[in-house]
Amino acid sequence: MSAPLLDVQNLRVTFPTLQGPVEVVRGISFQVGRERVGIVGESGSGKSMTGRSILRLIRSPGTVTADRLRLGDTDILTASDRDMRAIRGRRISMVMQDPKFSLNPVMTIGAQIGEALTVHQKLPRQAVRRRVHEMLEAVRIRDPERVFGLYPHEVSGGMGQRVMIAMMLIPEPDLLIADEPTSALDVSVRAQVLQIIDDLVTRKGMGLIFISHDLNLVSRFCDRILVMYAGEIVEQCRASELGKATHPYTRGLLASVPRLNETRAELPVLDRSAWSVA
Amino acid sequence: MNALQIRNLSVSYGDTRVVDTVSINVVRGESFALVGESGSGKSTVLKAVAGLAPQWTGEISVFGQPRSKGIDRAFASRGQMVFQDPYGSLHPRQTVDATLSEPLAIHGLGGQDARVQEIMAAVGLDRRFRFRLPHQLSGGQRQRVAIARALMLEPKLLLLDEPTSALDVSVQAEILNLLKRLRREKGLSYLLVTHDLPVVSFLCDRLAVMREGKIVETNTVDALKRGRMTNDYSRELIEKSALTTSA
Numbered sequence: 047m048s049a050p051l052l053d054v055q056n057l058r059v060t061f062p063t064l065q066g067p068v069e070v071v072r073g074i075s076f077q078v079g080r081e082r083v084g085i086v087g088e089s090g091s092g093k094s095m096t097g098r099s100i101l102r103l104i105r106s107p108g109t110v111t112a113d114r115l116r117l118g119d120t121d122i123l124t125a126s127d128r129d130m131r132a133i134r135g136r137r138i139s140m141v142m143q144d145p146k147f148s149l150n151p152v153m154t155i156g157a158q159i160g161e162a163l164t165v166h167q168k169l170p171r172q173a174v175r176r177r178v179h180e181m182l183e184a185v186r187i188r189d190p191e192r193v194f195g196l197y198p199h200e201v202s203g204g205m206g207q208r209v210m211i212a213m214m215l216i217p218e219p220d221l222l223i224a225d226e227p228t229s230a231l232d233v234s235v236r237a238q239v240l241q242i243i244d245d246l247v248t249r250k251g252m253g254l255i256f257i258s259h260d261l262n263l264v265s266r267f268c269d270r271i272l273v274m275y276a277g278e279i280v281e282q283c284r285a286s287e288l289g290k291a292t293h294p295y296t297r298g299l300l301a302s303v304p305r306l307n308e309t310r311a312e313l314p315v316l317d318r319s320a321w322s323v324a
Numbered sequence: 325m326n327a328l329q330i331r332n333l334s335v336s337y338g339d340t341r342v343v344d345t346v347s348i349n350v351v352r353g354e355s356f357a358l359v360g361e362s363g364s365g366k367s368t369v370l371k372a373v374a375g376l377a378p379q380w381t382g383e384i385s386v387f388g389q390p391r392s393k394g395i396d397r398a399f400a401s402r403g404q405m406v407f408q409d410p411y412g413s414l415h416p417r418q419t420v421d422a423t424l425s426e427p428l429a430i431h432g433l434g435g436q437d438a439r440v441q442e443i444m445a446a447v448g449l450d451r452r453f454r455f456r457l458p459h460q461l462s463g464g465q466r467q468r469v470a471i472a473r474a475l476m477l478e479p480k481l482l483l484l485d486e487p488t489s490a491l492d493v494s495v496q497a498e499i500l501n502l503l504k505r506l507r508r509e510k511g512l513s514y515l516l517v518t519h520d521l522p523v524v525s526f527l528c529d530r531l532a533v534m535r536e537g538k539i540v541e542t543n544t545v546d547a548l549k550r551g552r553m554t555n556d557y558s559r560e561l562i563e564k565s566a567l568t569t570s571a
Contacts, residue, residue, distance in 0.1 A: 088492040089463070203362070233519050234361045237567040259492050266567075302497035304522040306566060307549045312504070313497035313526065 050077035051221055051253045052100065052138075055114035059095045059277075062107050070095050072277035078221065082247065082254040084264035084285065086299075087274035093257045096274070097223045100255075101138055102130050117221070136166045139214040141243075143226040145206030149198040155209050156194035162213045181212040185242050204235030208242060215246055221253040229258070240267055261288065261299050273299075325388050327352045327481050327513035328373065328403070333382035335368050342368050344537040345382070348515075350481070352387075355507060355514040357524040357545075359561070360534035366517045369534075370483045373515070374405040386481055401431065403481035404474035409490045410466035414458040420444075420469050421454045427476040439476065446509075447472045448502060464495035471502065475510070484516040488523065500526055521565045525549055533558045 059071035071092040076083070087093045099110045102122060115122045117137060125133065142148040150158055159181060160174045169177075175194075182190035185208040198206055207227065214222060224243060228236040244267065247254045258264050264271055265288040273281040273296045281293040291297060298316040328350040335343040343365040350356040358366040371377040373384055375396060384391040386402045407413040414423060424440045433439075444454065447468045458466055467487065474482060487503065488496040504527060506512060516528060524531050525545060532542040533555065541555035553559055 088494055232362045233521075233565045234561065237564050261493070299494055302494045304497075304500065304526040306522050306525050306562070308522060308525040310526075312501050315498050315501065316494045 050079050051118065052078040052255075053114055053116045054100070055112060057096065057099060057112040057115060058110070059092070059099050059104060060109050060111075070277050071099065074274070074277075074279045076272055076279065076282075078253045078255060080251050080253050081270060082244075082256060082268040084256045084258065084268035084271045085274060086258060086261050086264050086271060088259055088299075090276075091274040092277040093259075093274050094225055097140065097225050097255060097257050100223065101134055101140060103140075132166070135162055135214075135219065136217045137219050138221045138223065139217065139219040140223040140225060141207075141210055141214050141227045144230040145198065145203060145210050146230075148210055149206060151198055153197075154194070155196050155198065155201070159209065159213045159216055163216050166217050177216060178212075181216045182209075184215075184246065185209070185212045186238070187212075204231050204239065207231055207235075207239055211239070211242060211246075215250075218250060219252065221255070222247060223255045223257070225257045226259070227256075228263075229260070261296075262303060325352060326350060326385075327354065327387060328356075328515060329383070329385045330369070330373070331383040333369065333372060333380055333384065335365070335372050335377055335380045337379070342537050343372065343380070346534075346537075346539055348532060348539070348542075350513050350515055352480075353507075353511055353513055354530065355516065355528045357516045357518060357528040357531040358534055359518060359521065359524060359531055361519065361561075364534040365537040366534045367485055370405065370485050370515065370517050373403065374483055375399065376405075397431070400427070400479075401477040402479050403483060404477065404479045405483040405485065406467075406470050406474050406487050408486040410463065410470045411458065411490075413470055414466060414473075416458055419455045419457055420449070420461075423469060423473055424476055427473065431477060433477075443472045443475055446475070446506065448498075462495075463491050464498055467491060467495075467499050468502065471499075471506070475506070478510075480511065481513045481515070484514055484518075486518055486520075487516070489518070489520060496523075503527060519565075521548065521562060533561060 055075045056073045057071055058069060058073050060067045060069050074096065085093045085096060098104050104110050112123060156178055159178045163169065163174055163177060178194065179190045182193060187193050187205065187208060228239050231239060256264060256268055265285045268285045271283055271285050271288060272279050275295050281291055281296050283291055301314045302316060304313060326349045330346060330348040333343055333346045334341060346369055358369060360366045368377055372380040378393050386399060391399055421440060424443060425436045428436050428439060449465065449468050453461065453465065488499050491499060500523065507514060518524060525548060528545050530544050531548060532539045535557055541553060541558045543553055547553055553562060
């Protein structure tokens with residue numbers, strides 16, 4: 047593994063409730079280099095909160111603490127809001143789950159992608175337009191000239207997701223966080239969107255944090271996997287060795303997925319009392 | 325007698341024909357899947373059967389009774405639909421008890437209290453959830469309520485529209501097991517719409533592949549498991565699915 051891009055030590059995210067504070071991320075530590083790391087877990091396991099806290103997107107009353115949260119030589123915990131704005135997009139960017147809710151409905155696609163670039167650097171308009179075109183081609187949009195002038199409601203979900211990827215990658219960040227980037231998409235376009243992310247990440251030598259609830263998908267796509275349960279990392283392994291995972295939670299998750307060639311009469315269900323989280 | 329017989333069903337929205345001369349037979353006790361990409365018209369077939377897309381032509385009959393195009397009270401007791409997102413399909417201000425009792429009140433049936441308790445037990449919901457609101461339940465519990473609601477009038481045909489795609493894999497396993505058990509215990513027939521082929525493999529006997537409003541292939545799930553689907557597009561769909569789901 048190369049020198050870590052991102053270094054997280056003892057990260058905690060807490061929200062106050064009427065019953066007292068609830069810790070949704072409970073002291074997790076990991077490092078990400080220029081590699082593909084998958085974070086897997088069920089809803090409520092804290093995987094998305096981990097992704098958001100790296101970009102410092104958790105708002106008050108939620109609080110984030112850590113012994114260390116560094117991106118290269120920048121300390122994310124103490125950076126000013128202005129510094130954070132320079133980091134978001136330029137150095138770390140995030141692809142969200144659903145393009146329907148993440149794209150601006152009243153801006154054309156070309157203008158939105160261009161904005162992601164001009165926020166961070168001054169460029170002549172022609173150059174911006176050219177870069178946007180190249181980026182649209184890179185995410186395999188066949189007719190960039192036409193798509194440039196369309197609004198988000200005029201494109202399909204799969205195309206919307208590719209537009210979002212284009213927008214996130216145009217400032218050429220060091221680290222991409224993809225939070226369930228394909229779960230709102232059809233199986234038929236899922237493979238293509240993953241392929242595009244994979245190509246661009248490898249070509250530009252970026253780091254990738256891939257957040258998903260789908261263990262098998264993550265194991266095909268990433269180098270390393272962190273399994274989260276109830277705010278903690280319960281297991282870490284190389285993606286290729288997922289089959290040898292030992293934690294009962296990981297094994298339970300793996301077993302509960304139906305297969306294309308299914309012969310079991312009943313699917314095994316997670317028995318949550320089989321293990322305990324301290 | 326067939327649980328559901330659809331002959332030459334076409335549905336158009338304006339000038340766009342979204343379902344084009346589709347014919348399906350679901351044998352009594354069978355679980356039949358409709359698969360395809362978004363926009364292939366598979367959900368619209370379900371909606372036409374359920375009475376949510378009234379502009380259709382062709383013939384639909386459920387257990388030998390032709391379905392009318394208007395609101396059909398008799399149909400409600402023979403066939404019911406379960407939707408994809410339980411949060412969207414349950415009334416946010418009605419308790420589980422109110423949601424489950426309403427079909428009985430509409431149809432003037434008595435014995436509500438006993439029936440609600442019985443059905444909650446059947447779908448594996450603890451009694452203490454009876455007077456909760458949907459937002460106080462987890463996704464899996466909400467989908468159990470949605471299934472319980474569909475079963476209140478004791479229909480023999482369930483129309484399932486992506487019943488597990490909004491759920492976590494671990495919860496999906498619970499709901500799939502539940503659907504399989506209910507079918508066995510109550511002798512139900514299913515028409516399931518999904519794009520998840522492993523789910524079809526687990527739950528269904530036969531499937532039809534739809535593309536651009538037409539059925540391109542009808543085959544047994546056994547053929548799906550053995551990789552013996554004949555249509556090129558079906559094979560393509562299986563390949564794409566294998567790339568992103570479990571092998």
